[in-house]
Amino acid sequence: MTGRRSWAEPWKVKMVEHLRMTTRPEREQAIAQAGFNTFLLPSEFVYIDLLTDSGTSAMSDRQWAGLMMGDEAYAGSMNYYHLESYKHLIPTHQGRCAEHIISQLCIRPGQTVPGNMYFTTTKMHQELAGGSFADVIIDEAHDPRSEHPFKGNCDLKKIEKLIREHGAEKIAYLSLETNVNMAGGQPCSMENIRATCDLCHRHGIKVYLDATRAVENAYFIREREPGYANKTLAEILREICDCTDGATMSAKKDALVNIGGFLAVNDDELAERARNMVVVYEGLHTYGGLAGRDMEAMAIGIQESVQLDHMHARIGQVEYLGHKLIEAGVPIVRPIGGHGIFVDAAAFLPHIPREEFPAQALAAALYVDSGVRAMERGGVSAGRDKETGKNLFPKLELVRLTLPRRVYTQAHMDVTAESVIALLENSRKVVGLRFTYEPKYLRFFQARFEPVRGNRVLEG
Numbered sequence: 001m002t003g004r005r006s007w008a009e010p011w012k013v014k015m016v017e018h019l020r021m022t023t024r025p026e027r028e029q030a031i032a033q034a035g036f037n038t039f040l041l042p043s044e045f046v047y048i049d050l051l052t053d054s055g056t057s058a059m060s061d062r063q064w065a066g067l068m069m070g071d072e073a074y075a076g077s078m079n080y081y082h083l084e085s086y087k088h089l090i091p092t093h094q095g096r097c098a099e100h101i102i103s104q105l106c107i108r109p110g111q112t113v114p115g116n117m118y119f120t121t122t123k124m125h126q127e128l129a130g131g132s133f134a135d136v137i138i139d140e141a142h143d144p145r146s147e148h149p150f151k152g153n154c155d156l157k158k159i160e161k162l163i164r165e166h167g168a169e170k171i172a173y174l175s176l177e178t179n180v181n182m183a184g185g186q187p188c189s190m191e192n193i194r195a196t197c198d199l200c201h202r203h204g205i206k207v208y209l210d211a212t213r214a215v216e217n218a219y220f221i222r223e224r225e226p227g228y229a230n231k232t233l234a235e236i237l238r239e240i241c242d243c244t245d246g247a248t249m250s251a252k253k254d255a256l257v258n259i260g261g262f263l264a265v266n267d268d269e270l271a272e273r274a275r276n277m278v279v280v281y282e283g284l285h286t287y288g289g290l291a292g293r294d295m296e297a298m299a300i301g302i303q304e305s306v307q308l309d310h311m312h313a314r315i316g317q318v319e320y321l322g323h324k325l326i327e328a329g330v331p332i333v334r335p336i337g338g339h340g341i342f343v344d345a346a347a348f349l350p351h352i353p354r355e356e357f358p359a360q361a362l363a364a365a366l367y368v369d370s371g372v373r374a375m376e377r378g379g380v381s382a383g384r385d386k387e388t389g390k391n392l393f394p395k396l397e398l399v400r401l402t403l404p405r406r407v408y409t410q411a412h413m414d415v416t417a418e419s420v421i422a423l424l425e426n427s428r429k430v431v432g433l434r435f436t437y438e439p440k441y442l443r444f445f446q447a448r449f450e451p452v453r454g455n456r457v458l459e460g
């Protein structure tokens with residue numbers, strides 16, 4: 001990597017998947033039929049799919065070969081043993097199943113679960129277990145313009161305040177997310193991870209890592225934190241894990257597979273209880289709802305994910321798109337994060353009030369303009385207050401352009417940037433939305449909307 005002039009990828013394309021090119025009238029019809037929710041668009045009508053980086057990455061030839069090496073024995077599949085990292089590792093078919101298990105086993109009704117910003121499924125499982133989430137991320141994380149290099153950091157004062165007010169026994173555990181998704185893919189520093197874990201441990205509070213994007217976080221630590229420039233990503237990742245008591249993992253992100261996840265813990269008794277639960281909900285504790293081949297692909301994906309050249313290209317592509325948008329004056333979350341670009345929809349569409357979901361409208365309008373599919377991360381995703389039933393309006397009202405790993409080219413990034421910039425120039429043509437159907441849980445997935453006037457989300 002030393003001396004390389006660009007972020008260019010350390011791989012070449014071996015197989016292609018054809019994409020359908022649509023017309024604007026086709027896209028207008030498709031988004032209306034999808035209730036102006038990009039989640040409900042059939043993917044055959046999508047040109048560049050930046051909905052999520054979850055399970056959408058391209059596997060390598062080595063991973064595909066690994067699929068053939070899958071040991072499909074019911075019990076004790078050998079691929080399981082390629083995965084062990086913490087003292088106990090229990091595969092699950094994706095991240096939220098690990099969250100379900102840790103929440104059910106470690107939260108008593110009425111307890112608080114502090115975390116550095118909420119994540120949708122994480123918070124949901126904490127609430128279903130009778131807990132309530134408390135945000136302890138630093139204030140800078142809620143400010144899209146703050147250039148803080150580690151916006152994922154926990155605010156130790158907020159944690160101390162919670163301990164003072166509730167008492168340590170009322171705190172189930174601290175949920176520590178690396179490269180915080182909802183903050184814009186923003187990392188935590190090693191110094192902060194260590195200080196957070198020390199503080200919790202001094203009070204007998206366990207820390208469970210949401211390791212979904214821990215490798216991307218390790219890359220930022222290497223880039224930005226003094227003392228890490230000569231360490232490998234694997235060493236930094238290990239250092240992060242060693243501070244914590246366990247981890248939940250969605251392998252669909254950093255680990256470069258289409259499905260997979262795990263729960264890892266150090267405590268023997270907790271591991272025993274988790275294994276008892278996984279057989280009820282997922283499958284035997286040695287495969288947890290995965291095929292043996294999926295576990296082998298995941299094990300190879302983890303190895304590939306910690307290669308510096310890979311991560312340099314991965315984050316380099318995100319930064320390429322981000323810089324194009326910044327140069328054109330598009331308001332995005334700064335600094336550029338790890339897994340995508342987060343457009344500040346409230347600043348982009350100042351004429352649309354929060355009650356009309358500017359980020360939802362912007363995502364729909366972007367699709368109409370160019371066939372690029374993005375995702376809302378704002379008021380719709382935040383849902384309603386558990387007690388009052390009122391809409392929550394988090395400070396961040398964002399559209400996420402999430403980049404799958406090893407999938408799209410630089411030209412695809414150019415098309416995406418051109419479309420976002422064209423919309424910025426015509427932002428007054430974007431129309432706000434209101435609900436026509438609102439599901440009870442994780443409403444952003446299946447909600448339906450209509451424009452507050454007329455029948456198009458992008459006029460003209």
Ligand SMILES: *Cc1c(COP(=O)(O)O)cnc(C)c1O
Nearest residue numbers: 094095096119121181212250252
């Ligand atoms: C995706 C994600 C999860 C949930 O994982 P799934 O595999 O989608 O169930 C949990 N935490 C974070 C930060 C995520 O991005």
